[in-house]
Amino acid sequence: MMTPANLKRDVLGVMMNAAPITVGIFLYPGMTMLDAYAPLQMLAFAQGIECFTFAKTALPLPCDAGVDLLPNYSFADCPSMDILLVAGGGNPYQAMQDETTLAFLRQVGSQAQYITSVCTGALILASAGLLNGYQTTCHWAYKEVFKRFEQVEVVDQRVVIDRNHISGGGITAGLDFTLTLVAKLQGAAAAQVLQLLLEYDPQPPFDCGNPRSAAPELVAGVQAEVHKLAAELFA
Template identity: 80%
Template structure:
């Protein structure tokens, strides 16, 4: 691609760092993309890992975004309710080629009205939070492609999402090369990474933890 596509990754307080920085790390190795982060202001943003993230831009000076990526967090209620954030995301999405998300970032897009009529992936424990968005269909898949919306499920699915995005725009060979370069060859020590394979008591415990953490989303 002659002109790199701008990938703008939205940061906000309390977000999950891996949701954003997993895809950012992978996409930074791909040719044809210019990746940057942005937030409401360019001030440091505290994430849920206890470290501050430094956005490249604030809303006021954010460049044009070709691919909008909204990451998730344990409780994305604040950006879902913030009028300035919602307005900026709608404006950016109106000019973007792709509107994408990882994990509960899909809820932030849905609250801005950007997923009406779309299918999306999301972290499984947040599916019921979409009851307030009946025009959005949540699929139990690790990655979902629906027209110009590409979405990843919970947290680590951001890597699968990023590879899918590269394959969509540059072909499977480019994505496979990146996968090999990063030695992305998951071999987890336990088979408990989804509610389909985890023990029922683990599923119930994680669901309860999420509902306590983000009670506003499930009221």
């Protein structure tokens, strides 16, 4: 006889015996470390999820924080993944123009259950043609670059879910993105456990983390710096 207790036992047994969900995080030179490693750190505490990093080669690569990152795999030996995560960077232009990179991401993305991004990682996915017909979000200062991708709709939200594409806005939105992803995969309770375990309780000292709340002169100054950093993107 099937009882609630038996059902719970059977469901837990399936979850314990199920293969872990694999998340592959794409790394590239000059990227923003927090875009990739904030989700990686959070997911490291999530039950039933395994993460790895991959890049064009397995050699150490520089990030914009002045330290080298060491990918777990290269394109040549990268295992399959359930979830593709493409992180962003201040100037993702090279990754957006590299045909080998775009071809590999297209191949991986066609097989993944979810195609995800943080910050300007969405621009790399769009360059690979993986966001055609999708809504996405991105760092606010780079949204005008999406004008060249007519089939992609940019939404002004911190996290956007559109079918099998989940995206986070600029840099720190990767934390909210990760909790959203975990909730999608494992339910709200699992995400809440993770949030409490990591004591993710943001209380910023200033209310200027979004262009809607920041002073106009501050927004203009940051936008100008972004234009200088990634001039190729805004040409």
